[in-house]
Amino acid sequence: MTTSPAGARDQVARLLTLVPFLHSRGKVRLEDAAEALGVPPEQVLADLKVLLMCGLPGGYPDDLIDVDLDALEEPEGDGVIRVTNADYLARPLRLTPTEATAIIVALRALRGSADGDTREVVDRALAKLEAAAAHGAEAPAIDPGEAPGGPDLVRLEADLARAAADARQVRLHYFVPSRDEQSERVVDPRGIVRAHGFAYLDAWCHSAEAPRLFRLDRIQRAEVLDTPIQTEPAPPRDLGPEGLFERSADTTVVTLALEPAARWIVEYYPTDDVRPRRGGRLEVDLVVADERWLQRLLLRLAPHARVLAPSDIQERYLQAAGDTLRLYD
Template sequence: MSTQPAGAKDQVARLLTLVPFLHARGKVRLEDAAAALGVPAEQVLADLKVLLMCGLPGGYPDDLIDVDLDALEEPEGDGVIRVTNADYLARPLRLSPTEATAIIVALRALRGSAGDDTREVVDRALAKLEAAAAHGSGAHQIDPGEIPGGADLVRLEADLRRASGARRQVRLRYYVPSRDELSERVVDPRGIVTAHGSTYLDAWCHSADAPRLFRLDRVEAAHVLESEIVSDPEPPRDLTDTGLFPRSPETTLATLELDPAARWVVEYYPVEDVRPRRGGRLEVDLVIANERWLQRLLLRLAPHARVIAPAAYAESYAAAAREALDLYG
């Protein structure tokens, strides 16, 4: 039997299964553990060598789990797995307030980019952690500090999910970065989707008379209406198939060259492609719905951004830059 390739994710999953398995059964032969895990014995031995480097914080010899490798590798060994200094793994985990806070913050950050199935698991874990932390400390709830989006964004997402499930229309006050303006519109929600670490409402927009994605952290206000949706009910889009920002006849693809000081653009605005260039520069493709918005962005970035294409945008930006300089004449 050949050894299966082991990725880090699969190896962690095996170790999390192997340690409780050994604790429950005591001494287990290497071949029996391999059969129980469904992997070759060579793979279990490789996992046990990784287990030697695991343990409590500190990293001193007394902190690390010990595995008797001689019994598994030496010719005179009996092939029985013996794991010691890991008794704490059989006891319920007790977290300090600092440890609990760190885990809560990490879970809430993960929640923002998780799919529906993962989000449900994360929410259950958060509820248990916060309840346990509150019970142990006498506090109402551990304060995880500043979290991207905060509680308001979590409530907004919950309201929009309920509106989608009840097929109720929603009135949005929404910031449109491509036009640098606030807009108000009535939408028929289809569901919540996530992509590239951001959460979106997928909905039919009656102002645009077309489906649109609304990033939740750009929603200034949302009011669930009593009126039912009037568009055809459809499930939210699978962004892995359709792409996050599909092109339309109303948009133009612009290519910019950004110096290191302007690299933040790719983190804040939707980009189609990013290509590294020498000196830390980037060449990026952006979908532009309004040329005036692009001019304002470029003036903010000057002198750290240049238009590569289309040529007409490069000329109009140069003219706008000259006009701005004339104001200082």
């Protein structure tokens, strides 16, 4: 019989529930375990037969979990589930550096495709594993590779979430991409939100005297202060499907035509819309709050980007590009 992928996943989930359930209760009748798991007794029996093939690495008889199937299948059996040779399940888990690294890499791969609820669970597990790896005497430094974030980012998110829960102010050292500068400010944190694959701190900024979103990977340093927040407590905003930006008189939607060499900006900067064109080209709508930042970005991208609209921004960009070239004459 071939087990479907969904059936295999369900069975693994039941086994992960069944083993600690049995270990904490000692002896449990087959019917009682089936009722607790919400499946027929025949399914629990099938799961127990799979459990017989599980255990410690090595695969020798003394390494595998033992289940008394006679008590469950024979007519004279009492129907009580007896699991032995599984005492190690009650001991605290100790991972070697190699095992910890493998689990962290797997969790980071899972995090990239997880939904919000699953990501919270994964982040908590990652925070614990990476903190242990960072402080353990034998644990090596973990390189998460190309996965977003890292141990420092996970710890930063946990610290900011606790500060929001405790209603304590935070001093941020933050990189402002629109002005290409570092800033320092005190904020009243409200919570962590996510959009476009990035995590943000939603907070009241006392420098701007307005609510602001701070992308976590742009926070250079965060210091949780002893002072309580000065504004009324509020939950983090629901960004919803429309994205991060609230339209105002200070923002402009700029449409760019990007050659393949400049496509990378859609991975780095939040966009309103991305429209594929022939030859790997893109048309991208950016919400721009500071034209100086846009001009610097366009000079970096030249000659692989141009402004389609508004036309006056394209004219000013061409003027800036000409002035820059004349500096080399």
